[in-house]
Amino acid sequence: MYRHILIPTDGSELAEHGVINGLALAKSLGAKVSVIIVEEPFDWLRVSEMPGRRISEESEKHAEQVKKHAADVLSRASNAAKQAGVSYDTIQVENEQPFKAIIAAAEDRGCDLIVMSSHGRSGLSSVLLGSVTNKVLTHTKTPVLVCH
Numbered sequence: 001m002y003r004h005i006l007i008p009t010d011g012s013e014l015a016e017h018g019v020i021n022g023l024a025l026a027k028s029l030g031a032k033v034s035v036i037i038v039e040e041p042f043d044w045l046r047v048s049e050m051p052g053r054r055i056s057e058e059s060e061k062h063a064e065q066v067k068k069h070a071a072d073v074l075s076r077a078s079n080a081a082k083q084a085g086v087s088y089d090t091i092q093v094e095n096e097q098p099f100k101a102i103i104a105a106a107e108d109r110g111c112d113l114i115v116m117s118s119h120g121r122s123g124l125s126s127v128l129l130g131s132v133t134n135k136v137l138t139h140t141k142t143p144v145l146v147c148h
Contacts, residue, residue, distance in 0.1 A: 002026075005033045006111040006142075008102045008132070011073035014117045019077050021147045022115030023084045031113075032087040035077040036105050038098035039066045066094070099135035106142045114144045 007022035009015040019035065026033045042062045074090040081088035091109075095101035106114055118133040137144050 002029050002031050002113040004109060004111045004113075005031050006102065006106045006109065006114045007033055007035045007077070008098070008114070008116045008136075009035060009037055009073060009077060011037070011069065011076070016076070018115055018117035018147045019080060021145075023080055023086050025113075025115060025145070026086045027084050032089075033081060034089050034091055034105065034109050034111060035074060035081070036091040036093065036102060037070050037073050038101040039070055039092065039094050041094040041096060097135075098132045099139060102132070102136050103140045103142070106140065111142060114140065114142050115147065116144065117147045 002025075005022055005026050007019055009019050022033060025031070042059050070092040074092065078088065078090060091105055093101045093105070102114065102116075105111070114136060116133055116136065118131060133144075133146055137146070
């Protein structure tokens with residue numbers, strides 16, 4: 001049925017629930033997984049009034065923090081995949097719009113399912129916050145399994 005599952009995570013407890021469910025499904029189907037983390041790029045507008053040297057320092061600091069966070073999150077996912085006996089790879093990208101990076105990764109890697117978590121917001125909260133999961137659901141052609 002499904003041969004390659006994309007599992008987005010940000011390292012949060014809720015996202016980890018999606019990782020665990022995605023890995024369990026992959027194991028039961030004999031599918032491989034790609035685990036993706038999408039980090040926000042450095043916000044150049046936030047530092048536009050700083051001196052050049054300070055901007056460079058802030059950019060380097062941001063890059064270091066992103067790299068460390070992504071490595072930690074992907075390491076946990078890798079360990080979970082190894083324990084589950086699931087074939088996997090990891091992806092780290094920077095994008096201001098995580099849903100676009102998730103959809104692009106699914107298409108580029110030939111994933112036939114995306115498994116991700118959702119906060120389950122509804123009403124005005126959902127409209128104002130515009131969750132990544134909702135945006136993936138409404139913009140992708142790839143089937144999406146949402147874990148709560």
